[in-house]
Amino acid sequence: DLQTYVRYHDARLLSPAPEPFSLSIRQPEHYPTGLISIETVDGKNDCMHSHSRQVNVGSTLNIALNSATLVQLSGNQYLHGWMNHRFGADKKNHQLVARARQFSAFILVIGTMTDGTTLDPKDAIIVQDKDELLIPLLLEEIPTAKEFKDAIKSLSPEQQRFAQAYRSMQLSSSMFGLCVVQIKPQLEALLGLPADALDKEMKLTQDLMKLFIEYQVPSDLLSYNGHSESAALEDKIGNVKANVKAVVDVVELQKEQQLKDERAKSDMAMMMRCDGNMRCSGRAKSDMATMGMERGGSYTRCSGGITSWKGKQRLPTENVTSQSRMRGCAPRQQLPVFLYSDGADDCDSFSLGDYDVASAGTISIGEPIEESQEYECAALGSESQRNVGGKVTTSSRSDRGDSVTQQGVDFTLIPKKLDQSVEKRGDAASLHSTTIKTSSNWTRNRQANLLSKPKRHGLDADEIRKEKSKAFDLLDALSRSGSLAIAHSELHVVVAMTHCFEKDLMGTVICDNVNPIEKLEGST
16 A cells, blocks of 8 residues: 555654644543544545644634624644645545544534634534544645646636636635534633533533523523622532523423413314304203313314314213223223214314313213323224424524734645645646535434434435534524633644646556655655
8 A cells, every 4th residue: 555655654754744633622631522533435444644733822713603793712723734645536535524422522613714814614513422423525636836827828818817816716715624612611611610610510511502502592591690709619500500490491381381372272273163063962061060171172073973082181980881992092981971963064173171072972081191292093984183382483693703813824825835836846737736625415423322322324415504503503602602712622724735646556657657655755
């Protein structure tokens, strides 16, 4: 394998030698939260090797979540140089791999650098609880400077200037950026807790993430609001837990109220659809009163017979005359009720409290039903269905924070400098600047719970968009809509070049009489 020898040769020739692009996500003196790497897709899963160094110490990275929110990240920044090679039409496929530990989570933002301090986010996702995310990468080679000049030399000056401006944009957009945000330490800073306060608070961390992602709850409702900043750690944690519980109780109350409202709307709609021809005899009304029926339910009758039943409580069992098992339902006791209609074929409804009564001459008595459950029965060739549900819709707007710009390495200028340097070399036709983009078909291995095995699931473009929305909602909460800088983050920028050989390896060595190792050594 030529790649193996090139790595061996670079380790002896270069100092420092290229290192595998396998990055551990961790805080100092802490267990790793996860891992990200760029690997080949050939069964070996070898990590690509790159030259790396830290740049822009103390500078701030800007990520725009929307037109009104600009998040600032003050973590470390690293630059990686990747020298790839290709023989003939044989292209290796690569993928970005992100893995998270159990009870750990981080946010991965993928994009391109638009200038020295701004990352244009293309994709974002939350990786948590032993997730393994596989993102295919698309490598596209840009024509060399010599090929570009040969292609535009016959154009007019105006057309040449346009082509040069477009190529400049292509080179600038070839800076592939990966930003990693650690969630737990940023939560501590957001809530006013000391460092490492949430290390052992797994349930509290999960509840906070759920409130931020699903309900967009403002962080001011959850943060520590005690009067003393010198309070004990247990007191601060207890205060935050109490705030979380209060918000969760309000959310659950809202859910219950919405379910009741939807159930009332469903019952009202059913009554309005009926023709009002149903009448109840005096004996039936008396029996219903003696049986203790309460207001709040309904019954549906069709000419074919019983269609559906529901209720919250068990009806009294006095005067039980018989028991029967209906198709698709549990056995129910039945009470005599005298109901009649004028023979119409339409469905009639009659409100009877929390119970449904069928016009077949009986009231069905079943087991108690929870608010979130619903039982449907089919008998005598007729069928009825009911759908009860609620939806919580939230929205948030924010003000843009002041951006911070500091002098440092402008990532977008690096491809241009490399292009100029390559043009001066004799083998300029072999070195191509390479852009890196993500594919639209991702794969995620996720374990639903601790007792199940991980299952592989593909993410299409729509699901990727939803994951990006969730990640942005959490970033908005962690940064307090751009007003709080995110210190626990890392930016990794990859600049890639590909050394292209026209023929395969054997053709290059034998037919062209070229030593590829020497060429790759000079390119590196």
